[in-house]
Amino acid sequence: MAEDQEALFSGADRAQTVSDPAARAAALRREIEHHSYQYYALDAPTISDAAFDSLMGELREIEAAHPELVTPASPTQRVGGYVGEQFAPVVHERRMYSLDNAMDLGELDAWLGRVEEACGGVLPPLCCELKIDGSSIALTYEDGVLVRAATRGDGTTGEDVTVNMRTVRDVPLRLREGALVAIAPGTDALELRGEVYMPKRSFEVLNAAAVTEGRPPFANPRNAAAGSLRQKDARVTQGRDLSTFMYAIADEGALDIAGQWELLQWLREAGFHVNPDVKLCETAEEVRGFCRTAIERRDALPYEIDGVVVKVNSFARQAAMGFTARAPRWAIAFKFPPEEKTTLLRDITVQVGRTGALTPVAELEPVSVAGSTVARATLHNLDEVHRKDVRVGDTVIVRKAGDVIPEVLGPVLSLRSPEARIWEMPSACPSCGSPVVRDEGEVAFRCISIDCPAQALERLLHWASRGALDIDGMGEEIVRRLVESGRVADVADYYSLTEDELAATSTGRVNKDGEIIHLGHTIAAKLVAAIEASKTRPFARVLFGLGIRHVGKTTAELLADAFPSMEALAAAGEGELAEVNGIGPKVAHGVWLFFRTPDNVSVIERLRAAGVTMAAEAMAPGEEVPQVLSGLTFVLTGTLASSGMTRDEAGARLRAMGAKVSGSVSKKTSFVVAGESAGSKYDKAVSLGVPVLDEAALLHLLETGEVPRDI
Structure with a gap:
């Protein structure tokens, strides 16, 4: 050296x-x-x-x-002072597909069997790679020079993050000359794909700094990587220790290579960081062995992985096998079983919901599970606490359901301390001290006070949530401060907030000089705009946002269809309400009682005066929506990113055309609409043979009324 x-x-x-x-x-x-x-x-x-x-x-x-x-x-x-105002849309050369999941080795074997059948009864060579838990990226090179970097987005259109990606040290700004000879004649550009990730150690350092500076920490390294990519100031991205692993190309014909294994070698030769833990497997047992080894080595790796990706190696065979509406048939993601950890159950506290329901919450000794720190987990209800025999002071087993929601599986009885305490629901509300009751036949205990501050907070958060009035930026900390200051007591109070009031609201943090940090006018102006925009939300979302007992999203839509104005709904009797298809006596009584409560009527009148939607959108005289989807049942899953619609809005348009929109998949489901990050509903649709539409097909259906026939 x-x-x-x-x-x-x-x-x-x-x-x-x-x-x-x-x-x-x-x-x-x-x-x-x-x-x-x-x-x-x-x-x-x-x-x-x-x-x-x-x-x-x-x-x-x-x-x-x-x-x-x-x-x-x-x-x-690599690093400049550029500060972007927004991220321009970038259309990918070819769609960036998601992968189907195999949740266990049995499902992996079933996929291997389908591949073998598609390949004439002989299992072809398969390339196994670790599934990096990061953020997908597409890098475009022209004449060997990096010209563009884009996020995955909805798979068709992503966001331009070129300036930020140029700060990532292992991304070559120019391809190595020796690799250029493999580029096919006439190729103008190469779109190469991979994953941006944050090493575990760097994630820990980043979160420690956030806590010290009074900022909220990231949930996991994947979110940290994605958030770092979307910084408006590239210097911030530079300060985050990001890395990449590259593994794909948009157009396989752009290179003179025959398969995935060769592509990985070429990517390394071209100057990219390629994960060394890959294997070309000839048999199903080799594939299973690679997966088992990956599970065993997961914790020892310096970066997060959540599975193994298995691909048919030959590009020619990949092309022959093709794609479903959502994913390639020639690849699958073997997902690791949920990671389980043990930790101490310090205490069980009670969370009071917007309807007064009391939920026991496990307060845990913080433990890292599936890439993020878990310190709290719901225990659902008292019966569940007793069924699992969970006691305060126990060592408990914790995991994340679907690698997302923390849950307590149960105690490790062999480690139970003699001091472990059986927990019971308190007789008084921990928020207001009012009596706690449990109605006959119900699982939940409830606080009966209408003045309970905890319920007020939850109702306010529910109104501002994405599925309801969607007031962007109105998070728990801000709402809590507004409640504590006495400025906001109910949802109608949102609409009298001024920019100056919001700007002066404390964040609950102090700066290095000990001075209170306020929201400031930049955030306040955005909140005022979001509050104003919420006035235009559909009537069904207003009904859902009101938090009427037993009225969820679907029930709110049924009520809005049957009673298209607040006046009509308020005037309806219990019997009339119960006659609506899908509305039973219990729901009807809850709705009827809500409109017979003076405080609720007062809030609605103030919302009306503020300009919040009070009726379903009326059609022009003589206008009728053709009921071309009558008799069909749709289920929506995932995020509809490119259209800008929420699932609720898409569902409303489908219902307007005569369709039924359901929340669960069955053999009677006509179509499942799978957006970005579609989950178990998509998997069930595939297993039942239910046709799946992507977002482009949904938009075509809504615009033309043409029902897909060949899927």
């Missing part, structure tokens, strides 16, 4: 800087690119960090003295 450093700084090279700065700059760039490749792609550096920094320093000096020599692909151009 010492000899290499001496060669780098020879007198002849220094002299070249004076005699021919352009040649010296070119030589330095080649040298820096070579050492970046050794460090990031091969994990085999040949010079010290100090020597590398010296090369960069010399190149910066030359470019500062000769600005005309600066090129976009120069290593010095």
Whole structure:
């Protein structure tokens, strides 16, 4: 290594800087690119960090003295002071598909059987790769130079994050010359794909700094990576320790290679960071063995993984097998079983919901589960606490259901302490001290006070939530401060808030000088705009947002269809309400009682005065929506990213055309609409053979009324 450093700084090279700065700059760039490749792609550096920094320093000096020599692909151009106002949309060369999931080895075997059948009864070679838990990225190179980086988005259209991705050190700004010979003639650009991730250690450091500075920590490394990519100031992204693993290409025909295994070798040769834990498998048992080993090594890796991706290696066979509406048939994601950890159950507290229901919550010794720290988990109800025999002071088993929602599985009885305490529901509300009751036949205990502050907070949060009035930015901490200040007591109070009042609201934090930090006018202005926008939400969402007991989203839509104005609904009797299809006597009584409560009527009148929607959208005289979807049942799952519609809005449009929209998939379901990050409903649709529509097909259906026939 010492000899290499001496060669780098020879007198002849220094002299070249004076005699021919352009040649010296070119030589330095080649040298820096070579050492970046050794460090990031091969994990085999040949010079010290100090020597590398010296090369960069010399190149910066030359470019500062000769600005005309600066090129976009120069290593010095990774970091600038650019601050973007927004992220422009980028249409991917080809759609970035999601993958079907195999939740256990049995489902993986079933997929392997389908592949074998599709390939004439012979299982083809399969490429196994670790499934990185990060944020998908697409990098476009023209003439070997990075010109664009885009997020996955909805799979068809992503966001331009080029400036930020240029700060990620293991992303080559220029492809290595030796790899260019494999590019097919006539290829103008290469769109290469992979995952941006944050190493575990870097995530811990980032969150520790956030806590110290009074900022909320990230939930997990995946969210940290995605959030870092979308920073408006690229210097912030530079300060986050991001890395990449590249593994795919949009158009396989753009390279003179035959399969996935060769592609990975080419990507490494081109200068990319490629995960070393890959294997070309010839048999099903080799695939299963790779998956088992990955599970065993998961915790020891310096980055998060949540499974294994298995792909048919041959590009020709991939093309022959094709795609479903959502995913390739030639690849599958084997998802790891939920990670389970043990920790101490410190206490069981009670959370009071918007309807007064009391929910026991496990207060845990913080433990890392599936990439994030878990300190609390719902215990659902008293019966569940007793059924699991969970006691305060127990060592309990914790996992994340679907790797998302923390849950307590039960106690480790062999570790139970003699001091472990059986927990019972308190007789008084922990928020207001009012009596707690449990109606006959009900699981939940409830606080009976209408003045309970905890219920008020939950009602206010529910009104502002995405499924209801969707007041963007009105989170729990802000609402809590508004309630504590006495400025907001019910949902109608939102609509009299001013920008000055919001700007002066305390965040509950102090700066380094001990001064209280307020929201400020920038955030306040956005909140005022969001409150104003909420006035236009559909009538059904207003009904849902009111928090009427037993009225969820679907019930609210049924009520809005049957009684298209607040006046009509308020005037309806219990019997009339119960006659609505899908509304039983219990729901009818709850709705009727809500409109017979003076405080509720007062809130509604104030909402009306503020301009909040009080009736379903009326059609023009003589206008009728053709009922072309009559008799069909749809289920919506995932996020409808490209259209900007929520699932509720899409469901309303489907119902307006005569369809029934259900919340669960069965053999009677006509179509499942799968948006981005579709979950178990999509999986069930596939297992039952229910046709699946992507978002593009849904939009076509809504615009034309044409029901898909060939799926």
